[in-house]
Amino acid sequence: MPSLVEALSRDVGAAFAALELPAELGRVVESDRPDFAPYQCNGAMAAAKQAKRNPREIAQSIAEKLAADHLSMKVEVAGPGFLNLTPDDAAYSTQANVLASDERTGADSAAHPLKLMIDFGGPNVAKPMHVGHLRSSVIGDCLQRLMRFRGHDVVSDIHLGDWGLQMGHLITELEDEQPDLPYFDGEVTGGYPSEPPVTIDDLSRLYPQASAKAKEDPARNERSRKATAELQAGRPGYRALLAHFIAVSIAALKEDFNALGVHFDLWKGESDVNDLIPEVVADFKAKGVAEESDGALIVRVARDSDKKELAPLILVSSAGAALYATTDLATILERRREQDPQLILYVVDLGQSDHFEQVFRAAYKAGLAQEGGLEHVKFGTVNGTDGKRLRTRAGGTFKLADLIEQARDRARDRLNEAGLGAELSKDEFESVAVSVANAAIKFSDLSNVRTTNYIFDLDRFVSFEGKTGPYLQYQSVRIKSILRKATDQGLEPGEIVVGKAEEAALVRRLDGFNAAVIRAERDRAPNVLCEHAYNLAQAFSGFYANCPILPEKDEAIRASRLKLAATTLRQLELVLGLIGMDVPERM
RNA sequence: GUCCCCGUAGCUCAGCAGGAUAGAGCAACGGAUUCCUAAUCCGUAGGUCGGAGGUUCGAAUCCUCUCGGGGACGCCA
Incomplete structure (x- = not known):
């Protein structure tokens, strides 16, 4: 089932085609100016450029064509040639019921599922986990959840650093x-x-x-x-x-x-492939990929088209030892034999970009993997509040376990402040605190764009106000509470009939889920999921504040709103699940 | 020295393929609770998008240069 954006793009695209203009120009997006209309199409201006015609005239023709088609929306031409599109309530209602009847609230599975592996670029055996390890864990976990949700066959491997x-x-x-x-x-x-x-x-x-x-x-x-x-x-x-x-x-x-709450299918490490190393080395030699240099065995991976000079990969050091790159290559061989993945994602900080570029090129060169079958999902460093990189040896760095415990302390305090401790059993209370702490940690990490460095500020990390994980849990719990009360009162959800602006706005957000999931998958971008979750929760807030649910006297409206709330909850739980957050029953 | 990333409100960050008046959160200020959980909601204020050129009807977004910050550059991982 297409989303509203897709349906509108198809309709407007058809109108462009009818005027002998490229249908792709009919692409509809959510509007930059929601005060004019919720959706817009800017294709008339691009068409004008191509055809050397007046953009407003083209837009006008499209608008007339669309009006003649009797579509379920209002079309207006504005400015230099913007097409402002406003679906009517019936269109929202139809879409809302479609989303509500779908377990995944509109989220599609991938058309071509892949066999893929995720390598978490594991922590080193020699060092305890510190906050710097948070990113690969949390990002990698989000990606494995997302990829599975999209229908891919995923095998994750922590891949410990236990060999150099x-x-x-x-x-x-x-x-x-x-x-x-x-x-x-x-x-x-x-x-x-x-x-x-x-x-x-x-x-x-x-x-x-x-x-x-x-x-x-x-x-x-x-x-x-x-x-x-x-x-x-x-x-x-x-x-x-x-x-x-x-x-x-x-x-x-x-x-x-x-x-x-992060789990791996495999707890392998670099040491597991030691036995494969002689084979890899012999193979690289036999294929003429490796050569001697200064007593070491190297693979030249530079290409003429390179802007920068990429150092050769060192396969065997002059001391005769296998290095980081060697084990990574042997691991690719092992994975090919045991899993045969079409794609391996390496969730490792961007400081290792050159290393992976070397390994990937060497692997392609030796035929260990298919071009494009290896991908470095890089992320930025975690910096202190002074903007400088947080390093293990810097002294002030604290362990991941300590961070988790501090977040839990903070969660317990907040629960108590809110007077919620008394209602819950001791076990329930603790499990809520754990869940809230994890939500705070994961959301604040994942909502940053993956590739940028970000500043690690403990106070902000465990603050539960505003755009945070706990806020999203709170919104979800609030909906659960309403639904529980409805059940107690014997109220049933019914067909959704959109009648108010806040309901339409909520439907638009629900409708955007599939696009968000696809974009998150395409860009390996957890922050897109965070953004969607937050926007959805905000849309629900607007709905909640303006559209009474249980107090509503009109039975049909109440049933409609109940279903809208239930659908919102389902989608919130889905997207928070992808982020790696739980939603407690109450908090 | 070469190459890569970043520079957007006081702070932390979004901004998807170039589009209308650049958006959130925090902090500040002002409001909202006889009503479904106030970890909430509504409003106000706050920005030369580091700087200078260029392409374009139109640039935070694309190109060049420049300044500032971070990072990577053969036997660490």
């Missing part, structure tokens, strides 16, 4: 602290303790320590590189340590991700 030099740093730093552990004894090749020698706090301490030392001292760095190479070559003690590091790290990560 950072592991060498951890191993050598731990060796310095606890040299007597059996893992470091070259003679011992098995029977290692099953208890991990470190906690997550140890891990988060060891890595920065080692990294700082290595920066000052090349010899110290060389030790880590050597350990990395030995680990990758399969030294038993190091492999046993790695297994501990990963297990400890995953346990901690699962807590954070569960707290956020």
Whole structure:
């Protein structure tokens, strides 16, 4: 079922065609000037340019043609040649009932579903999750929900960073602290303790320590590189340590991700593809894609058309170790064998643009993937209120878990302030607080345009006023409350009959859902969903304030409004679900 | 040095393929609750869209230059 915009575009397009003008010029959009009309078409001016005619005359002819067609709308010509279109109430009513009868309130599935994978560019095993990790988690999760909603077959992979030099740093730093552990004894090749020698706090301490030392001292760095190479070559003690590091790290990560309500199909990591690396390297050599340079094996990926010089990808370092790019390539091979995706989305910050450009080109060059089958869904950095990048080593950075807890504290306070604590059981209260905190965190992150940097301001993050997640939950809960009361009173929703301006405005917003979902999918843009959710909630506010539902005496009108409210709720829950937010029963 | 991204109201940000008077939220000020949840709603005020050229009937949007901020540039991830 086409949306109003689509139906109008078709009608106006037909009118253009009837005048022997391109039908595409009939494209109708929501108006910039809702005080004139809710919809507009600017095609007459473009047509005038092409045909070298007077735009107003063309617009006038279109308007006359449309009037002759007896369509369910008012058409006016304004300014230099704008066509202002105003559907009548019957058109809104018809559309509203169509949307209401659809489980998805008008949202289509993709015409050609894809098999696709989402790579969350996982957190590093060596480091605890900090606020910088929020973006890939929240954006990636939104995308996996959105893509599934569109009917794509999605497999998500957290893809932990558990294989590079950072592991060498951890191993050598731990060796310095606890040299007597059996893992470091070259003679011992098995029977290692099953208890991990470190906690997550140890891990988060060891890595920065080692990294700082290595920066000052090349010899110290060389030790880590050597350990990395030995680990990758399969030294038993190091492999046993790695297994501990990963297990400890995953346990901690699962807590954070569960707290956020983010889930992955696969908990793979870079270390999982180690066995494939020799094959990838041999394959690249055989195909003549890789070559020696300064003791390393590299792939030249620069192209003549490049504006900037892209460095070659380093497949094997001069120390003999696989690097970040190598494991990414091996992972592409693994995924091709196990999942065979048509598209892989990498949800990783934009600082790694060059890296992915290198990997993608190398993969295409070697025939590991089809051109266009790999896509970097990049996002901006998280900055502090001083506008500078929030870094792990900056000192002031706090953990993601702390952020979540602070948001929850704030949510509990607000619930209490509003006097809502008393009505709920302790469990209910806590679950609402959790849900509200998540909504606040996710919405404030996702409502930013993905590719821009944004300023992380805790106060703003946990403020629940205005354009926020909790506001949207509140609106939804309010509708739930009305519907619950209606049920209690034995009231049934009925056919929607639009009679007031606020009802028409609400129908227009509901009608825009499909376009928003499609645009969000096309641009991988969660903020479009946020925008739609907020506009919908605002339209409902206008409706709520001006159109009594339960107090309405006219039975038919009441039933109509009840259905409009129920449809709004359904769509709100759908779109908030895509964002990753829950809607409590009451709050 | 080369390349990429950003610069819109006091603050944080939208602005989709060039269209009419550039929109939200916060903060400020003024209102609204005998009525379905006031985490709400309505109103007021606030902008040389960093700057200068250019293309166009028409530019925040496209092109060039320039200033300011951020980032990336062969063995870290």
